[in-house]
Amino acid sequence: MVNDAYRRGRSAAPSHGTMQRYSIFSLARNALTGHRNWQAAWRSPEPRPAYEVVIVGGGGHGLATAYYLAKEHGITNVAVLEKGWLGGGNTGRNTTVVRSNYLYDESAAIYEHSMKLWEGLAQELNYNVMFSQRGVLMLAHGSHDEQVLKRHIHADRLNGIDNEWLTPAQAKAFCPPLNIGKELRYPVTGAALQRRGGTARHDAVAWGYARGADARGVDIIQNCAVTGVRRDGDRVVGVETTRGYIAAGKVGVVAAGHTSVVMAMAGLRMPIESVPLQALVSEPVKPVFPCVAMSNAIHAYISQSDKGELVIGAGTDQYVSYGQRGSFHIAEHTLEAIVELFPIFSRLRMLRQWAGIVDCTPDRSPILARTPVRGLYVNCGWGTGGFKATPGSGHVFAHTIARDEPHPINAPFTLERFRTGRLIDEAAAAAVAH
């Protein structure tokens, strides 16, 4: 139950007025006044002393949670606390791949839920998140890979998720730079293609949700690090921050790689290891790569951004770390794979390289759940694949917080499963960390 103080806080939520609509017409109108009249996409309010719900973490998942709390559940007395700048963690560091062709029913359900939200997200948010369903190609190199991918295809088909098998020649037709020659160390023997998969503009997702949440009254507070979680017995009552204490009826922790740190403040130990995951981009070139291609066997993910850069995902370091940079040899290993699979790219050049801290659970599936502390909820463990889940994750996590019970889609993603053994082992399904 939400106590009266939060109800009062809720009624005192500022009315932000109507959101300025974005369209070609508003662009044209604003061009006439030199673009001097655009509203801020979100306010930068001072934190209030109390909120009904505090979301810890201003990345895509946290902002989406706040957005859906306001939109779907009418809970607008919400603050999103971000220790740096919103969208500055893994949301702004990933390789923007979106797909839903997961093996297990539980995973397929949550990623497909997300996929459906992606398909209308730009219109929903009135923000062009550049969701581009250009197709995700997962390459097989040999009979074991084929078996794994075909198992996915069969399961996806019966789950109503598109995923189809391509021969090497068909894969080449879909992705012309792909080398399907026999001279490769591990020749391509086929591929699974999810045509509805693709990419989206990662920053725009954070900004779009932030703008939408702000317009519904959510306070987005940047440069506000949580330094403690205050409990009254077995229930959470607020958070200490670098900008003072903030009382909260409910607290949702969505802090990706730093979730363990925040949850430890509440006295909870999380089954999470945080490791650096690297990515890099090339210099921009004219369109040459039409889809997303990934190879688990020799570890490479690649697509081309609308700006023309090849966006390439590398692997995780083998040790835990909070340093947002990875080891030299990891990126090198990935570029070996890229040059092997797409030899014409040997002349392209790495422009930028970076890393994010990913939160990995033992079964590489997320935790979206209540916790043993009443009023404290956690959304974490997305590991290397969280971006694609952003809308669905926020949607069901908002439900979980608002109703104090999980949405059927996230009900399997409990914290307890690691104790009871009811795992959703996507790491096993993908045969590698996915």
Next chain:
Amino acid sequence: MSGAWRLPRGGRVDRARPLRFSFDGKAYTGLTGDTLAAALLANGVHLVARSFKYHRPRGILAAGCEEPNALVQLDRGGGREDPNLRATQVELFDGLVATSQNRWPSLSFDLAATADRLAPLLPAGFYYKTFMWPAGWWRRVYEPRIRAAAGLGRSPSRPDPDRYLHRHAHCDVLVVGAGPAGLMAAAAAVMSGARVILADEQAEPGGALLAEPGLRLDGMDGAAWLAAALGELTAQPNLTLLPRTTAFAWHDHTYLGLLERVTDHLAEPPPHLPRQRLWRVRARQVVLATGAIERPLVFPDNDRPGIMLASAARTYLNRYGVRVGARVAVFTNNDSAYATALDLAAAGVTIAAIVDCRADPGGELVQRARAVGLPVRPGAVVTGTQGRLRINQAFVAPLDGGGRSSPVVCDALLVSGGWNPTLHLHSQARGRLRFDEKLWAYVPAELVPGEQVAGACAGSFALADALREGAQAGVAAAAAAGYRAELPALPAVEAPSWSEPAPLWRVPLGRGRAWVDLQNDVTAKDLELALREGFRSIEHVKRYTTTGMGTDQGKTANVNALAIVAAGLGQGVEAVGHTTFRPPYTPVTFGAFAGASRELQLDPLRRTPSHAHAEALGAVFEDVGQWRRARYFPQPGEDMQAAVGRECRAARQGVGLFDASTLGKIDLQGADAAELLNRVYTNAWAKLTVGRCRYGLMLRDDGMVLDDGVTARLGPDRFHMTTTTGGAARVLAWLEEWLQCEWPQLRVFCTSVTEQWAAIGVCGPKARDVIRAAGTDIDLSREAFPHMSFRDGSVAGLPARVFRISFTGEIAFEINVPSGYGGALWEALWQAGQPFGITPYGTEAMHVLRAEKGYIIVGQETDGTVTPLDLGMDWMISKAKPDFIGKRGMARPDLARADRKQLVGLLTRDPTVVLEEGAQLVEDPAQSLPMRMIGHVTSAYHSANLGRSIALGLVQGGRERIGQTLWVPMPAQPAIAVEVTRPVFLDPENRRLNG
């Protein structure tokens, strides 16, 4: 003649060696020693590029790696294609063919420049606000057009003819930058005996000494002193000088990445040389002597061709003998640009004006300029320019706004907004920066471990300071690396001093767009728009406007952008902070990272001892991890099913020959070897007697099957463990992790012996006959040599260890010999087996044979989610042992649930139908999507021995379902009916095995 704008003498180019080249199809001549940019300027070509977004005409801004505009596509023939190269860094060679990028149909007439007319509609981030209606059009209509308009050069399309190599190096001192500071640092360190690598990104070392004629060092001019210093330095054996080498990344523990461009400057690269070499240098100490990069100024229409950094114009004049204009204006906030004006005037170039925003500039160079009559206009700024494809006029007005602007006719405008120390590597190393409000630039706030900085990159722009700091840094670095170093004598220096610059981030006067990031077309107004829209973090401003995100990574743009954002927020520059410096410093070729790791060098290819013979027999191979194994041995006219069927029948009715050498083998020795096995396997090992073997199942700590294999006891303290082929490395690492991290008290040594033993299996009712025929001193009889034991002896005259173990359910012997004998053993068995019809079989038949017996393959029947109980292997779990890895994990309540997926056999109603591995099982094939899936097919084959198809699968509550009919829905065909059975299809009593 190498261009009308070339001076008759001067510079470091060789007028006796002209070079032909072309740009956009037009032929030109340059000189040996030119960069492409210098040669173009010598021919009067300033318009070289179009900008990214608005396709604005752009010229050459800089003379080095900071160039934002002059990106060209190079085609050197034979597949040597390179997009996005900076003309300022491309060394000219004879026959060079360059084209401009991102324009159509031509550079001077680019239709896409209509984007510039629409610019009012296309401010920063416009694409987030539109292209949303109708919903499907983003992917189909808008995005393809945006993608086509974006991008710069074209990706190569032909195979790369070049090689790339890696070099690993250790050194005591790595000096980055061979300008005055770097040279002194290297000299000081080398004299101490330290091993020094001196890397410089340019073709020749010297840095500023190459382009500044007014300097005197020990009475010599810069070039003469440089030659002498280099001569002395390069004579030292402990110095490695790497020209054309960019230190691009600084990783943890002074581990740096360097890219050496070995042949890019050559017209015809010799075949023995790699194109580029990637150096990974572990240095004890690093001296950064990376210099500084000049900032442009932000004023209206500051992007026209002919507008150039003042220092670049000076470099083109003094290093390449090229005048960048005939009538040149200068716009500056500091003294350094005066040196350019003086040099140009001395070369006969008219200086139209020196516009200095400082009200009362009084430095030595300013006085000199005044003394020779150059028109200095203090307290003034440029408020605008004109000229479509080249500047022809600048407008100058008093900075205080108290006067009208007046035109200055000019064909070049040289700008200087001050200098930014080059601190990319310092920042990558997590060194903090401090904004210096005397220099108006970021300087190092502190050194990181292993780092020294010297010269301009430390904010010390005067030559004497750079030399002294360089020497000190070299001494400090050598000392820190453990050498006794002494400060070398410093040359006596005559160089003009600079007076204080004045900050000028953005000219407050004039109309028109003032460009901050030239490559990405970001204006000062775009930055302000971002702030207005709430993007206040500098990281948000960067991402929203894309400032600093071009191929130049904002080397000339970033600090101006920071200062403009700071002004917009009403904060100091330092309060705004800066974006993260990310490697690489300049772009690095993918091929250089990949190095020699292509095709067969990407990953080792491991062949079995029988490989050559299998090839001769016409075997079809498959990759299994790194191994290449024979999959089946087709005879003429046989397809895979026919071949595999024949092989399988032979193994059960006659005798089969199989190369099992790929299995992982680990030698375990030590007093606690049995204890280790007890802990890592689910069953008990203490009582295994010497000479006997036992099957073991290894679990992860969560209770899931990790690996399996047979382990033999060679002696009281010694075991021979086998693992799956794919699991060999993983299991060894697993054992080592437990031994080293959890159980250091256990006395066991684990040694991989996979490569030491060849293992050839002989299987089937006639197996004994074949081995006896090959010749052996081992008694192979059932009584003397029971199943699950081993014997040492000789086979075919070779020393052998023979295991009686079986993965087929038949009598089988696995003969291990030292791997060098493997081929000979195979050959001997093959010959000896001829009278018995010996049949080699491959991995496919092996899979079928074991499936007929219901034996699992880890990785096929298991996928990391399967427990021994799921496999029906509870008999493998010791009840008596206090603990083993996975016991606790397996004890979790959900792992005992009756509806977990269990291993079963699956028989299709139609015996000719072979299921597809990975296919899903349902109870009701007529249900609508999403269907409730209750299991999947893990293995499926046609079994020639049984005359029908067989399959194994994991099915929810499978053991309770035996006898039930389930369905496998397939695309575009009716669902396949299958009966659930026990997973053993043949000889469940193991009569054949023990025969």
